[in-house]
Amino acid sequence: MSLIRALTRTRDQRSMHLTDWLTYGFLLVGVVLMFGPALWLAASSLKTKSALQEFPPSFLPMGQKEIKLADKPDPLPVYLVPLASGQSAELALQRRIGLVGLFIDPAQPGADPVRARMDEVKPVRELTFAWDNYAEPLRRFRFDRFLGNSLFVTIVSTVLTLLVNSMCAFALSKYSFRGRDAMFVFILSTLMVPISVILIPAFLVVTSLGLTNSLWGVILPPIATPTGVFLLRQYMLTIPDELIDAARMDGASEWRVYWRIIMPLAMPALAVLGIFSVMWRWNDFLWPLIVLSREESFTLQLGLSTFQGELDTQWHYLLAMTMMTLAPVVIVFTLLQRHITTGIASTGLK
């Protein structure tokens, strides 16, 4: 009941009531739960491989300090070593012999190594950002290829979706012709047939057209989306017919009417559909999973999910790749937040 009171309370209350505390408490928990996991991913993705294996984990990417000595090929880990004098110094571990380590002073690499028991030394920790986590996948796992494939699919699909659906919506909203209503009902009726229900025959069609393992096999099937036609048609109905008639009087062809008058005026609806299309295609998973089986044609989502099976022990790469997949969406969202939320709220689409 207190919740309800919070939600229906009058606007002139000034002081914080219990209900306000509950409201902000809920919101605070919400922020932690909704944002926290992504933040944790971001922080983890910058940790080195060894830092990721620490338990319990630290929030910031802390790693063992390492030092590169001129005469050694690999960087050496640095430990805090207690010295005979009673003080301690930061020394680099050169070699381990059983329980004892041989340490050298980075300042005097030529001097005799110091011996110390490994259970008496402490690793020196510092903030280390493992940017390599980001660079390596691009070089080693053809991640750049997946990125390119995803960009291609997303951009081409969105352009084609906007073109094909707006043409159809134009005809359905601005012409009266035989079979128009039947077509509209036909399109709407397939709203209830998501791709997950026609996987097998859709795969047959794509196979028969020789489009398996081709990005076009991913792009084409979902282009003619009933939601897109519906959204654009409803919007175009509000464009006055007088505009079209006037253009025709001036000798404009139908195609010209379409691209010069209808398209610019339908911009708000096109923008909403465009944003949805980008989201749908960038995040698409099940359909590419079935159409694409060769690694060079994988999209980002497929590449990522395949790696999570193969690289189960290589979380440092996996997390960075996840971040790179997530980043474009976050950027688009920050730029277009208002459009996206009002678009969804006004159409009820996702």
Add this chain to the structure above:
Amino acid sequence: MNPNAHPPSDSATPTAAQRFARGFELAYTGLMRALEPPFAAIQKRIGIKGMAYVFVAPNMIIFSVFVALPMILNIWYALTGSNRLMMEERPFVGLDNFSALLDCKDYLDVNSCKQDRFWRAVHNSVLFVALQVTAMVALSLVTALILNGKLRARGFFRAVFFFPVLLSPVVVALIWKWILQRDGLLNALLMAGGGERVAFLHDASWSFFWTVFVSVWAHMGFYALILLAGLQAIPADLYEAAEMDGTPKWRVFWRITVPLLLPTLLVVVILSLIRAVQAFDEIYVLTGGGPGTATQFIVQYIYETAFANQVHLLGLAAAASLLVAVVLMVLTVLQLRISYHGKTS
């Protein structure tokens, strides 16, 4: 124009966004203008009325080939056997696939069924849908109600709850897998609080719980947004009138908010039902259906039966997907009914 108001440096160097918009416009104009002659030629032959069919054609072709045709072919697959993809190689078996799927001594006892994996998936899906939709609707309703109240930084909070909706299912699954794994954040917090380590993704009940949790986490913002729009559409003067009459708050809630939000709420319930029946992506990446078959749901069953298992039992999978289609169809008709009534009343 006053030159002082627009320093020359401004107009000389357009921003990146402006340059992008300009380039986009040029590309659009160029492409559309290039397409003008062919379309004009067609129009000359078939007339203005005939152009309607030209505009509808691309959509209708793609639609027929990739959506309508598969809908019909799906029925054929369900009525034929063998593991061949090509239609002509598949022998007709009548309703065998359906009778195999439905062959159960007791529908509540998975082990008495011939296709126990199918029924396990059905049972899992039913439980998942029940839990997920309940949690989803309850939480998104509470969130929408709170966001609709007088709040500081409402835009920020709305964005926070909406943010996961944009993430791809694979990203969502990996984010949570990283938190839930054996040495993950959650176990660290749990043990810091004196608890025992839990194998969240290797224990059947926990794993099931997390599939529900993660899918609610990922999609709740979407439904909250729809409900928020519904709440904001309720006329403010109703509340003002109630306040002037001194109506108690709970009464205002039950008499104004609930009835006026009901159509939106029903749409949300049905939309989330439709989505929950089809749940696949996040769960497939998060648990892979495991441990065992504890989190294997119906779409994963269809996918694996048709494509991932060694023998591709396409007929069986098609029959199962037809059964799912029937469920979805009923739900969609309900949804369209409600949205339609909501708009006319």
